[in-house]
Amino acid sequence: MVDGWCKADWIDCALKIFDxxxxxxSFSHSSLIHNLCKDGRFRCASKLLFSCVRSGMSILPSTKHAVFDSLSRSGCQREAKILESEIKLALSAFV
Structure with a gap:
């Protein structure tokens, strides 16, 4: 359902349904994260990505790369590096 709202460019509705x-x-998370990036909401996408990782959810590498690439292309390279480090640290806690 979240994916359908995202594909229709109704990101706010998708967020409400998601909440x-x-x-x-993980499919709902990935769909929402990718579409938040497409909509230019990189920080929201990065927060959602980090919460997924912290909770132990398996996230596709393409979803992580979408957030890192979007942050970097928007001029937030430092934030992208910090997020990448935080994710690596969070993942090491599960090993």
């Missing part, structure tokens, strides 16, 4: 969901799967 109201009891169970959120």
């Amino acid at each position: 109201s969901m009891d169970t959120r799967d």
Whole structure:
């Protein structure tokens, strides 16, 4: 359902539905993160990505790269590097 709203460019509706969901799967997370990046909401996407990683959810490498690339292209290279470091640190806690 989230993916459908995202594809229709109704990102705000997708976010509301996502927030109201009891169970959120990795597909919903990935779809929302990719579409937030497409919509220029890089910081929101990066926060969502980090919360997924912190909770132990498996996220596709393409989803991570979408956020890193979007942040870097928008001039937020430092933020992209910090996020990448935080994700590596969070992932090492699960090993």
